[in-house]
Amino acid sequence: MRVLSVVAVLIWGLMLAGCVSQNERVLQGDEQVKLRNMQSRTFATDDKNLVVRNAIATLQDLGFIIDKADADLGTVSATKLSGYQIRMTVTVRSKSATEMLVRASAQYNLEAIEQPEVYQDFFAVLSKSLFLAANAVE
Amino acid sequence: MTRSLLLLCLLLTLYGFQTIPAELFKLSESTLEERSRQSRYFATENEVNLISSGIGVLQDMGYAIDEIEKDLGVVTASKNVDATDSGQVAVAIAFMLLGGKNVAIDKEQKIRVSFITLPSKVKEGYIARVTFQRIVWNDRNVISRVETLNNDEIYLDFFEKLSKSVFLEAHKI
Numbered sequence: 001m002r003v004l005s006v007v008a009v010l011i012w013g014l015m016l017a018g019c020v021s022q023n024e025r026v027l028q029g030d031e032q033v034k035l036r037n038m039q040s041r042t043f044a045t046d047d048k049n050l051v052v053r054n055a056i057a058t059l060q061d062l063g064f065i066i067d068k069a070d071a072d073l074g075t076v077s078a079t080k081l082s083g084y085q086i087r088m089t090v091t092v093r094s095k096s097a098t099e100m101l102v103r104a105s106a107q108y109n110l111e112a113i114e115q116p117e118v119y120q121d122f123f124a125v126l127s128k129s130l131f132l133a134a135n136a137v138e
Numbered sequence: 139m140t141r142s143l144l145l146l147c148l149l150l151t152l153y154g155f156q157t158i159p160a161e162l163f164k165l166s167e168s169t170l171e172e173r174s175r176q177s178r179y180f181a182t183e184n185e186v187n188l189i190s191s192g193i194g195v196l197q198d199m200g201y202a203i204d205e206i207e208k209d210l211g212v213v214t215a216s217k218n219v220d221a222t223d224s225g226q227v228a229v230a231i232a233f234m235l236l237g238g239k240n241v242a243i244d245k246e247q248k249i250r251v252s253f254i255t256l257p258s259k260v261k262e263g264y265i266a267r268v269t270f271q272r273i274v275w276n277d278r279n280v281i282s283r284v285e286t287l288n289n290d291e292i293y294l295d296f297f298e299k300l301s302k303s304v305f306l307e308a309h310k311i
Contacts, residue, residue, distance in 0.1 A: 117160065
Protein backbone atom coordinates (compact mmCIF):
# COMPACT_ATOMS: atom_id res chain seq x y z
CA MET A 1 0.00 0.00 0.00
CA ARG A 2 2.85 2.33 0.93
CA VAL A 3 4.60 1.48 -2.30
CA LEU A 4 1.45 2.27 -4.24
CA SER A 5 1.17 5.71 -2.68
CA VAL A 6 4.84 6.43 -3.48
CA VAL A 7 4.19 5.43 -7.09
CA ALA A 8 1.09 7.67 -7.19
CA VAL A 9 3.09 10.64 -5.85
CA LEU A 10 5.86 9.93 -8.35
CA ILE A 11 3.44 9.89 -11.32
CA TRP A 12 1.73 13.06 -10.07
CA GLY A 13 5.13 14.76 -9.74
CA LEU A 14 6.18 13.76 -13.23
CA MET A 15 2.90 15.00 -14.69
CA LEU A 16 3.39 18.36 -13.00
CA ALA A 17 7.00 18.56 -14.17
CA GLY A 18 5.98 17.82 -17.75
CA CYS A 19 3.13 20.30 -17.62
CA VAL A 20 4.40 22.63 -20.36
CA SER A 21 1.47 23.69 -22.49
CA GLN A 22 1.71 23.79 -26.29
CA ASN A 23 1.15 27.57 -26.14
CA GLU A 24 4.23 27.98 -23.95
CA ARG A 25 6.24 25.93 -26.45
CA VAL A 26 5.11 28.17 -29.32
CA LEU A 27 5.59 31.48 -27.53
CA GLN A 28 8.50 30.58 -25.21
CA GLY A 29 10.96 33.07 -23.73
CA ASP A 30 9.76 34.54 -20.44
CA GLU A 31 12.85 36.65 -20.01
CA GLN A 32 12.97 38.13 -23.48
CA VAL A 33 15.04 41.22 -22.70
CA LYS A 34 17.70 39.19 -20.91
CA LEU A 35 17.79 36.67 -23.74
CA ARG A 36 17.97 39.40 -26.41
CA ASN A 37 20.91 41.05 -24.66
CA MET A 38 22.68 37.75 -24.31
CA GLN A 39 22.24 37.06 -28.03
CA SER A 40 23.14 40.56 -29.31
CA ARG A 41 26.30 42.62 -29.82
CA THR A 42 27.11 45.78 -31.73
CA PHE A 43 30.11 46.31 -34.00
CA ALA A 44 31.48 49.72 -34.99
CA THR A 45 31.08 49.57 -38.77
CA ASP A 46 28.60 50.80 -41.36
CA ASP A 47 29.27 47.88 -43.73
CA LYS A 48 26.39 45.42 -43.34
CA ASN A 49 27.57 43.15 -46.15
CA LEU A 50 31.00 42.82 -44.51
CA VAL A 51 29.43 41.81 -41.17
CA VAL A 52 27.10 39.25 -42.77
CA ARG A 53 29.93 37.75 -44.84
CA ASN A 54 32.09 37.45 -41.73
CA ALA A 55 29.19 35.89 -39.81
CA ILE A 56 28.99 33.30 -42.62
CA ALA A 57 32.76 32.66 -42.43
CA THR A 58 32.50 32.32 -38.63
CA LEU A 59 29.66 29.81 -38.93
CA GLN A 60 31.74 27.82 -41.44
CA ASP A 61 34.73 27.82 -39.11
CA LEU A 62 32.44 26.46 -36.39
CA GLY A 63 31.41 23.56 -38.63
CA PHE A 64 28.08 24.86 -39.91
CA ILE A 65 26.79 24.76 -43.43
CA ILE A 66 24.70 27.69 -44.61
CA ASP A 67 21.03 26.94 -45.32
CA LYS A 68 19.78 30.36 -46.41
CA ALA A 69 21.08 33.91 -46.59
CA ASP A 70 19.54 37.25 -47.55
CA ALA A 71 21.77 40.28 -48.12
CA ASP A 72 18.97 42.89 -47.87
CA LEU A 73 17.59 41.51 -44.63
CA GLY A 74 21.05 40.63 -43.31
CA THR A 75 19.87 37.17 -42.30
CA VAL A 76 21.78 33.90 -42.33
CA SER A 77 20.54 30.52 -41.16
CA ALA A 78 22.87 27.57 -40.79
CA THR A 79 22.96 23.98 -39.56
CA LYS A 80 25.67 21.93 -37.90
CA LEU A 81 25.44 18.15 -37.92
CA SER A 82 27.89 16.35 -35.69
CA GLY A 83 26.02 13.56 -33.96
CA TYR A 84 23.70 16.33 -32.80
CA GLN A 85 21.99 19.10 -34.74
CA ILE A 86 22.36 22.84 -34.12
CA ARG A 87 20.26 25.33 -36.06
CA MET A 88 21.40 28.91 -35.88
CA THR A 89 20.03 32.20 -37.21
CA VAL A 90 22.14 35.35 -37.36
CA THR A 91 20.61 38.71 -38.23
CA VAL A 92 22.52 41.92 -38.91
CA ARG A 93 20.87 45.35 -39.01
CA SER A 94 21.95 48.97 -38.71
CA LYS A 95 21.66 50.33 -35.20
CA SER A 96 23.00 53.75 -36.11
CA ALA A 97 25.00 55.30 -38.95
CA THR A 98 28.20 53.79 -37.54
CA GLU A 99 27.01 50.65 -35.75
CA MET A 100 25.72 47.24 -36.79
CA LEU A 101 23.64 45.16 -34.42
CA VAL A 102 24.18 41.41 -34.68
CA ARG A 103 21.79 38.95 -33.06
CA ALA A 104 22.41 35.21 -32.98
CA SER A 105 19.96 32.56 -31.79
CA ALA A 106 20.58 28.85 -31.74
CA GLN A 107 18.76 25.62 -31.09
CA TYR A 108 20.46 22.41 -29.94
CA ASN A 109 18.41 19.43 -31.12
CA LEU A 110 14.94 20.41 -29.82
CA GLU A 111 16.10 22.88 -27.17
CA ALA A 112 16.75 26.64 -27.50
CA ILE A 113 20.27 27.54 -26.31
CA GLU A 114 20.01 30.05 -23.48
CA GLN A 115 23.49 29.84 -21.97
CA PRO A 116 25.28 33.23 -22.19
CA GLU A 117 28.73 31.55 -22.47
CA VAL A 118 27.78 29.85 -25.73
CA TYR A 119 26.88 33.20 -27.36
CA GLN A 120 29.97 34.87 -25.86
CA ASP A 121 32.09 32.26 -27.62
CA PHE A 122 30.29 32.87 -30.92
CA PHE A 123 30.77 36.64 -30.73
CA ALA A 124 34.41 36.20 -29.74
CA VAL A 125 35.06 34.27 -32.96
CA LEU A 126 33.04 36.75 -35.05
CA SER A 127 34.93 39.64 -33.45
CA LYS A 128 38.28 38.10 -34.45
CA SER A 129 37.05 37.50 -37.97
CA LEU A 130 35.89 41.14 -38.31
CA PHE A 131 38.93 42.65 -36.56
CA LEU A 132 36.35 44.62 -34.53
CA ALA A 133 35.35 44.53 -30.87
CA ALA A 134 31.97 43.03 -29.96
CA ASN A 135 30.14 45.50 -27.72
CA ALA A 136 27.35 44.50 -25.37
CA VAL A 137 23.99 46.07 -26.13
CA GLU A 138 22.83 48.65 -23.59
CA MET B 139 11.80 -0.73 -2.65
CA THR B 140 11.48 2.95 -1.75
CA ARG B 141 15.17 3.42 -2.52
CA SER B 142 14.82 1.98 -6.02
CA LEU B 143 11.76 4.18 -6.61
CA LEU B 144 13.78 7.23 -5.58
CA LEU B 145 16.54 6.17 -7.95
CA LEU B 146 14.00 5.76 -10.75
CA CYS B 147 12.63 9.21 -9.96
CA LEU B 148 16.14 10.73 -10.11
CA LEU B 149 16.90 9.02 -13.43
CA LEU B 150 13.63 10.26 -14.94
CA THR B 151 14.39 13.80 -13.76
CA LEU B 152 17.89 13.67 -15.29
CA TYR B 153 16.44 12.27 -18.51
CA GLY B 154 14.49 15.50 -18.93
CA PHE B 155 17.70 17.57 -19.26
CA GLN B 156 19.75 17.69 -22.43
CA THR B 157 23.38 18.49 -21.91
CA ILE B 158 24.55 21.15 -24.32
CA PRO B 159 28.31 20.76 -24.87
CA ALA B 160 30.17 23.72 -23.30
CA GLU B 161 32.63 23.95 -26.20
CA LEU B 162 29.90 24.31 -28.82
CA PHE B 163 31.05 27.62 -30.33
CA LYS B 164 34.75 27.47 -29.48
CA LEU B 165 37.20 27.05 -32.32
CA SER B 166 38.83 23.65 -32.07
CA GLU B 167 42.40 22.61 -32.93
CA SER B 168 41.13 21.14 -36.17
CA THR B 169 39.53 24.42 -37.33
CA LEU B 170 42.55 25.51 -39.39
CA GLU B 171 42.94 22.08 -40.93
CA GLU B 172 39.25 22.00 -41.90
CA ARG B 173 39.38 25.54 -43.25
CA SER B 174 42.32 24.70 -45.48
CA ARG B 175 40.73 21.44 -46.67
CA GLN B 176 37.48 23.20 -47.58
CA SER B 177 38.90 26.46 -49.05
CA ARG B 178 40.88 27.62 -52.08
CA TYR B 179 42.04 31.06 -53.20
CA PHE B 180 41.26 32.25 -56.73
CA ALA B 181 43.00 35.30 -58.18
CA THR B 182 39.93 36.83 -59.78
CA GLU B 183 37.91 39.98 -59.32
CA ASN B 184 34.83 38.41 -60.86
CA GLU B 185 32.89 36.92 -57.94
CA VAL B 186 29.77 36.22 -60.03
CA ASN B 187 31.82 34.13 -62.46
CA LEU B 188 33.28 32.15 -59.54
CA ILE B 189 29.78 31.57 -58.09
CA SER B 190 28.30 30.45 -61.42
CA SER B 191 31.25 28.10 -61.96
CA GLY B 192 30.60 26.63 -58.50
CA ILE B 193 26.94 26.13 -59.40
CA GLY B 194 27.98 24.41 -62.64
CA VAL B 195 30.29 22.01 -60.77
CA LEU B 196 27.56 21.17 -58.25
CA GLN B 197 25.14 20.48 -61.11
CA ASP B 198 27.74 18.23 -62.73
CA MET B 199 27.93 16.34 -59.44
CA GLY B 200 24.15 15.76 -59.48
CA TYR B 201 23.14 18.35 -56.90
CA ALA B 202 19.99 20.45 -57.08
CA ILE B 203 20.48 24.07 -56.09
CA ASP B 204 18.30 25.01 -53.09
CA GLU B 205 19.26 28.62 -52.36
CA ILE B 206 21.38 31.35 -53.93
CA GLU B 207 22.27 34.80 -52.56
CA LYS B 208 24.84 36.24 -54.90
CA ASP B 209 25.33 39.47 -52.90
CA LEU B 210 26.71 37.32 -50.08
CA GLY B 211 28.34 34.66 -52.23
CA VAL B 212 26.09 31.91 -50.87
CA VAL B 213 24.96 28.80 -52.76
CA THR B 214 23.35 25.79 -51.08
CA ALA B 215 22.51 22.53 -52.79
CA SER B 216 21.48 18.99 -51.93
CA LYS B 217 20.82 15.52 -53.32
CA ASN B 218 19.32 12.27 -52.07
CA VAL B 219 21.37 9.21 -52.93
CA ASP B 220 21.81 5.57 -51.99
CA ALA B 221 23.80 4.96 -48.80
CA THR B 222 24.31 1.21 -49.01
CA ASP B 223 27.77 0.25 -47.79
CA SER B 224 28.84 -3.22 -48.98
CA GLY B 225 31.07 -3.68 -45.90
CA GLN B 226 28.15 -2.94 -43.60
CA VAL B 227 25.87 -5.35 -45.54
CA ALA B 228 28.52 -8.11 -45.30
CA VAL B 229 28.79 -7.65 -41.52
CA ALA B 230 24.97 -7.72 -41.19
CA ILE B 231 24.73 -10.96 -43.20
CA ALA B 232 27.56 -12.58 -41.25
CA PHE B 233 25.87 -11.57 -37.99
CA MET B 234 22.55 -13.11 -39.12
CA LEU B 235 24.26 -16.34 -40.23
CA LEU B 236 25.83 -16.62 -36.78
CA GLY B 237 22.32 -16.55 -35.34
CA GLY B 238 22.25 -12.90 -34.36
CA LYS B 239 19.36 -10.49 -34.76
CA ASN B 240 18.53 -8.66 -37.95
CA VAL B 241 20.93 -5.67 -37.97
CA ALA B 242 19.84 -2.32 -39.45
CA ILE B 243 21.88 -1.20 -42.45
CA ASP B 244 22.19 2.24 -44.04
CA LYS B 245 19.81 2.75 -46.93
CA GLU B 246 19.50 6.37 -48.07
CA GLN B 247 21.32 9.63 -47.49
CA LYS B 248 20.73 13.30 -48.08
CA ILE B 249 23.95 15.16 -48.87
CA ARG B 250 23.84 18.92 -48.31
CA VAL B 251 26.49 21.31 -49.48
CA SER B 252 27.17 24.99 -49.06
CA PHE B 253 29.45 26.82 -51.48
CA ILE B 254 30.52 30.25 -50.25
CA THR B 255 32.73 32.93 -51.78
CA LEU B 256 34.41 35.56 -49.63
CA PRO B 257 36.71 38.43 -50.63
CA SER B 258 40.25 37.61 -49.51
CA LYS B 259 41.48 39.69 -46.58
CA VAL B 260 45.12 39.55 -47.62
CA LYS B 261 45.16 40.02 -51.40
CA GLU B 262 42.96 40.82 -54.39
CA GLY B 263 40.76 37.84 -55.17
CA TYR B 264 38.27 35.50 -53.58
CA ILE B 265 38.28 32.51 -51.27
CA ALA B 266 35.84 29.75 -52.21
CA ARG B 267 34.82 27.44 -49.38
CA VAL B 268 32.72 24.33 -49.74
CA THR B 269 31.33 22.10 -46.98
CA PHE B 270 29.54 18.77 -47.35
CA GLN B 271 27.25 17.27 -44.70
CA ARG B 272 25.06 14.21 -44.77
CA ILE B 273 22.09 12.68 -42.99
CA VAL B 274 21.86 8.89 -43.33
CA TRP B 275 18.71 6.81 -42.87
CA ASN B 276 18.81 3.05 -42.31
CA ASP B 277 16.45 0.43 -43.73
CA ARG B 278 14.10 1.04 -40.80
CA ASN B 279 13.78 4.72 -41.76
CA VAL B 280 15.64 5.81 -38.65
CA ILE B 281 18.40 8.43 -38.89
CA SER B 282 21.60 6.50 -38.28
CA ARG B 283 24.21 9.23 -38.87
CA VAL B 284 24.45 13.02 -39.11
CA GLU B 285 27.92 14.29 -39.95
CA THR B 286 30.18 16.67 -41.84
CA LEU B 287 32.21 14.89 -44.51
CA ASN B 288 35.93 15.25 -43.85
CA ASN B 289 37.25 13.05 -46.60
CA ASP B 290 40.13 14.90 -48.38
CA GLU B 291 39.35 13.23 -51.70
CA ILE B 292 35.88 14.81 -51.97
CA TYR B 293 37.26 18.32 -51.51
CA LEU B 294 40.26 17.79 -53.80
CA ASP B 295 37.95 16.52 -56.53
CA PHE B 296 35.53 19.43 -56.11
CA PHE B 297 38.25 22.09 -56.35
CA GLU B 298 39.91 20.36 -59.30
CA LYS B 299 36.60 20.57 -61.18
CA LEU B 300 36.00 24.15 -60.04
CA SER B 301 39.48 25.18 -61.12
CA LYS B 302 38.89 23.74 -64.61
CA SER B 303 35.47 25.38 -64.83
CA VAL B 304 36.68 28.84 -63.83
CA PHE B 305 39.87 28.57 -65.95
CA LEU B 306 41.94 29.59 -62.94
CA GLU B 307 44.33 27.82 -60.67
CA ALA B 308 43.00 26.96 -57.20
CA HIS B 309 45.59 27.96 -54.61
CA LYS B 310 45.74 26.39 -51.18
CA ILE B 311 45.31 28.89 -48.37
